[in-house]
Amino acid sequence: MSTWCERxxxxxxEGDHAACEAARRFEPPRFCPECRRRMKVQVLPAGWSASxxxxxxxxxxx
Amino acid sequence: MPEILDLARNxxxxxxxxxxxxxxxxxxxxxxxxxSGALQLAHEVRMRWCGPEVEVEGIVSLKTGGxxxxxxxxxxxxxxxxxxxxxxxxxxxxxxxAKQTAxxxxxxxxxxxxVRGPDERLMKQMREGVAxxxxxxxxxxxxxxxxxxxxxxxxxxxxGVHRYxxxxxxxxxxxxxxxxxxxxxxxxxxxxMVRDSGMEVCCGGILGLxxxxxxxxxxxxxxxxxxPHEVPLNFLNPRPGTPLGDRPVVDGKDALRAIAAFRLxxxxxxxxxxxxxxxxxxxxxxxxxxxxGINAVIVxxxxxxxxxxAEEDLALLDDLKMPVKALSATL
Ligand code: SF4
Ligand SMILES: [Zn+2]
Ligand SMILES: [Zn+2]
Numbered sequence: 001m002s003t004w005c006e007r008x009x010x011x012x013x014e015g016d017h018a019a020c021e022a023a024r025r026f027e028p029p030r031f032c033p034e035c036r037r038r039m040k041v042q043v044l045p046a047g048w049s050a051s052x053x054x055x056x057x058x059x060x061x062x
Numbered sequence: 063m064p065e066i067l068d069l070a071r072n073x074x075x076x077x078x079x080x081x082x083x084x085x086x087x088x089x090x091x092x093x094x095x096x097x098s099g100a101l102q103l104a105h106e107v108r109m110r111w112c113g114p115e116v117e118v119e120g121i122v123s124l125k126t127g128g129x130x131x132x133x134x135x136x137x138x139x140x141x142x143x144x145x146x147x148x149x150x151x152x153x154x155x156x157x158x159x160a161k162q163t164a165x166x167x168x169x170x171x172x173x174x175x176x177v178r179g180p181d182e183r184l185m186k187q188m189r190e191g192v193a194x195x196x197x198x199x200x201x202x203x204x205x206x207x208x209x210x211x212x213x214x215x216x217x218x219x220x221x222g223v224h225r226y227x228x229x230x231x232x233x234x235x236x237x238x239x240x241x242x243x244x245x246x247x248x249x250x251x252x253x254x255m256v257r258d259s260g261m262e263v264c265c266g267g268i269l270g271l272x273x274x275x276x277x278x279x280x281x282x283x284x285x286x287x288x289x290p291h292e293v294p295l296n297f298l299n300p301r302p303g304t305p306l307g308d309r310p311v312v313d314g315k316d317a318l319r320a321i322a323a324f325r326l327x328x329x330x331x332x333x334x335x336x337x338x339x340x341x342x343x344x345x346x347x348x349x350x351x352x353x354x355g356i357n358a359v360i361v362x363x364x365x366x367x368x369x370x371x372a373e374e375d376l377a378l379l380d381d382l383k384m385p386v387k388a389l390s391a392t393l
Binding site for chain 2: 007008009025026027028030031038039040041042043044045046047048
């Protein structure tokens, strides 16, 4: 359920997030798409993991 | 052919003597139609004085974010409203990152921490982490932990850290525009201690911070005077929330001029493509750089941003018939 932009934390219902989406090619997510909290993000040489206190962790697609 | 390239051919290619500040500036000012000539010459210089091997490195952030310093380009400063949160990497994940890096054929693994300088907690994490990596992975370990005391330098040597990264970031005359919480000279002091310790010195910076072309030349000359083993060249990737978050990225042609110019200033150094190449030069930029003086790459992801998949860079090296430097050659 994505409500918030993972890159800028703005509402997906407002404004244009095309630039955010393009930037995501070279950036991990920073904001939880469900609650907008800043996530704890660890970038690794071959991937990343991101965790939100409320919504758990996820990893980059393999 | 422009006069500066003739001069560089005689002086840098034939004799291995780098261009001075004035010469670097002339290369940075070359008209568009001479950029490919400059890159070609820089490539010849690299082949002649460094050889065809490319040094491949992976990096990882051991401690991310929450840095007390205010480097205006950095998303890890705790003083800006950057979305990057503070996080520590545990030792098993650090070893896993070293394994992932070694699996690409890389010979260098650099452990980085976002700090002014190490505290006891970080040094302890380094002691344990470096020992665990050395026990499990065949790779050279480098570190980048900010400003060091003499005893910390000694300790890193004892741990077996063979190279230390500490970037000057930009030229001396522009530094205070970019960082106010410490000085260029403080950075220089750490570099001096590192060099005297016998560790290899890795020192570069970021282009596109708002410095002038003249200041870019000044920076190349100052690096050449330091004569580091390796120079990582970054291009600003403007980070949201930082004071430089709205700056434009470096123009691709200016980036290529800079690559050629830095190589012509430092014929023997390991000149490494670091962050921002994907943003500044796009997918073709890596090829142009490797054919224009660059002889080392960071593969995979960076500290807080992502890179191209390592396989793409490795396939490119294969395509260019540039062998990856082997571990045996670095020992
Ligand atoms: S010292 Fe390093 S981590 Fe800290 S703000 Fe400066 S560049 Fe970023
Ligand atoms: Zn957005
Ligand atoms: Zn959440």
